[in-house]
Ligand code: PHE
């Protein structure tokens with residue numbers, strides 16, 4: 111484990127390395143306790159660097175066996191090797207030489223899941239960001255691009271399958287029951303994209319013919335016996351390959367594309383060149399074991415990793431500060447893919463909900479950082495919602511500003527200009543400036559400045575002058591180490607909506623550039639005047655969520671209700687209703703604490719009924735509209751002095767009111783929506799299930815609701831319905847005999863399927879109320895639970911701490927105490943997972959004072975532990991700062 115050195119890496123310190131590694135040849139002789147790695151590196155001194163300049167290679171916990179240059183064994187005086195560095199103080203004077211390094215590593219004991227490790231006795235690797243240095247000494251930085259040849263040797267019975275990046279280049283038998291395979295990847299790549307897999311795995315094979323007529327062999331490798339669960343992933347892969355050709359003109363470039371599913375993985379998946387490695391949760395699925403959300407995630411992540419082949423691999427990042435160059439862009443691409451495969455409107459709403467749930471709290475708390483950070487202590491902690499999701503929103507804004515055609519031209523230029531390079535955000539922005547002739551320097555602040563901008567908007571209509579005016583003011587709140595903010599360029603899509611729901615015409619605008627329904631905000635205060643406006647319109651703002659901002663709009667409740675029923679932009683229509691619901695919930699929360707704002711319960715219930723019944727709207731859309739804002743969403747909008755118990759009370763009361771007002775209608779719609787015919791994971795079928803399950807959530811609150819949910823559970827023919835019913839029983843009817851029975855039945859049926867049991871852990875960890883911390887503590891002793899497996903830890907402990915407001919934030923601090931203990935226990939094995947878990951307390955300062963004090967104690971407990979990893983120390987110290 112790497113402990114903290116206190117070193118801060120800074121963007122301004124970037125400097126190209128003195129040496130390049132043109133070719134990398136690796137030989138692995140695999141064994142669980144002592145794998146030998148022989149690396150032969152063709153090293154070239156960069157032009158202009160003095161001859162014999164020191165060569166310093168990165169390592170992490172390595173054991174060196176020997177080192178040689180151009181065939182000559184080095185003597186101890188020639189080099190200095192520590193576990194974390196290999197220094198050759200006087201490199202050869204020749205501009206090019208061969209360096210041979212032999213190291214020994216122990217994959218079996220490697221619980222960090224970085225470098226070479228074993229997952230269910232399969233050898234596998236994870237090198238992003240800095241895991242390659244756990245395998246051999248190297249210039250382990252993304253701007254060192256090298257051509258790799260890899261030879262793997264293993265015992266045939268232990269590892270019949272041997273995979274690495276690129277194309278196969280030979281295989282055969284060796285003495286004593288060993289065998290080998292050679293792989294060659296012709297595309298120069300950074301070390302973080304290196305991968306190796308060896309073991310006994312089942313294979314699903316298919317092929318794809320590219321745009322130019324080349325056949326690519328596709329393989330998905332899974333635990334033997336689970337091949338039949340990989341069909342959906344394979345289908346998603348082929349659709350992704352086709353889509354990238356059509357939408358971006360990008361063709362796949364090797365003869366093979368392989369995906370391996372493993373059960374122990376820190377993240378979702380990894381885009382290693384030609385050999386993606388996946389968390390098996392994002393590969394394996396059928397209707398019996400996976401929910402519709404799982405299917406959608408599999409489709410999106412398969413696409414995401416595949417799309418990295420061009421955005422990340424062919425064009426990679428110069429340094430880790432540029433992480434969003436590959437991640438934000440690739441998320442944007444996978445979002446567009448899913449929007450095309452499914453429903454664009456529904457997809458957009460789901461994206462925005464995710465952004466608000468994960469990125470907004472990050473941006474508004476102590477861990478806020480720019481999309482392109484300028485400093486970090488531990489890069490692993492920057493795989494964040496800001497880099498990924500906000501990074502994607504920034505790319506979306508570029509498209510909004512340029513228009514689809516110029517955006518595509520810019521992407522084409524990016525691929526042409528930077529193929530084979532390690533690029534920067536400046537390079538990326540430049541292509542769009544070059545194709546459009548626009549100046550994006552103010553826009554670039556989206557990459558450089560942290561914090562969620564806010565726009566305050568008010569409007570007036572002057573009927574005599576036929577003038578409609580919008581007064582818009584921008585502000586960017588201060589974030590850690592950036593107290594003064596500069597003004598941003600915000601593309602604000604808008605619509606003026608008339609009484610008939612149709613757009614209101616205007617004949618002129620002044621005060622801002624307005625193009626294609628987008629107001630370009632660039633100043634602190636802008637007064638935008640629309641002339642020739644006869645009737646007073648309702649104003650629909652940030653349509654399609656054109657910018658990742660918060661809005662404070664002075665708008666009459668009547669206008670808001672009107673937009674919720676009539677806005678022609680489906681995102682904004684959803685938003686209008688969601689804002690009404692949020693305002694009502696906040697008002698109800700304040701009433702509990704003695705406030706007097708109106709809640710509009712009856713009007714909201716009526717509108718909920720109308721939306722549910724509106725056959726012109728897709729079922730999936732109706733389901734999203736009917737889902738009340740979550741407790742965390744409400745807390746975020748309240749901002750300060752959070753008491754999660756009062757929020758839960760307010761939310762349950764509104765849900766009950768809506769259920770009571772619509773019981774009959776919801777019930778008959780629920781009956782009509784029952785699945786007929788065979789299961790299909792497609793978006794339309796999933797949408798119907800989503801609507802029916804949200805109706806169940808309401809109906810379960812009415813008399814006989816427990817019975818209804820129990821029946822739904824028993825008669826479910828797929829995991830979506832079964833998990834939905836189990837959630838309703840466990841959460842809405844917590845403690846009931848029906849809930850207990852359903853949980854027991856579920857466990858009896860799926861006890862041996864770890865991925866399904868994750869849902870069982872997750873549902874129980876999410877049960878609202880003070881007793882859940884004890885349940886969760888008990889479940890950590892369950893035979894199916896393991897502190898060493900990231901999926902188990904996230905399902906149980908992650909859900910409890912980041913998705914159970916009332917349970918985690920128990921006023922006596924018991925939730926936090928459990929949390930601190932567990933984070934430290936996970937850290938002993940896996941610092942990365944522990945650090946991510948620890949971010950659950952990032953919003954501790956917005957709690958009411960009693961909880962705030964207890965939360966701080968827990969953070970101090972973690973901070974005070976001995977030998978804290980760099981990962982965890984970085985998170986707790988920033989959280990407490
Ligand atoms: N690069 C991976 C992705 O976004 C995520 C990842 C990061 C995986 C670090 C493992 C380690 O596709």
Ligand code: ZN
Pocket residue numbers: 414418436437440
């Ligand atoms: Zn990615």
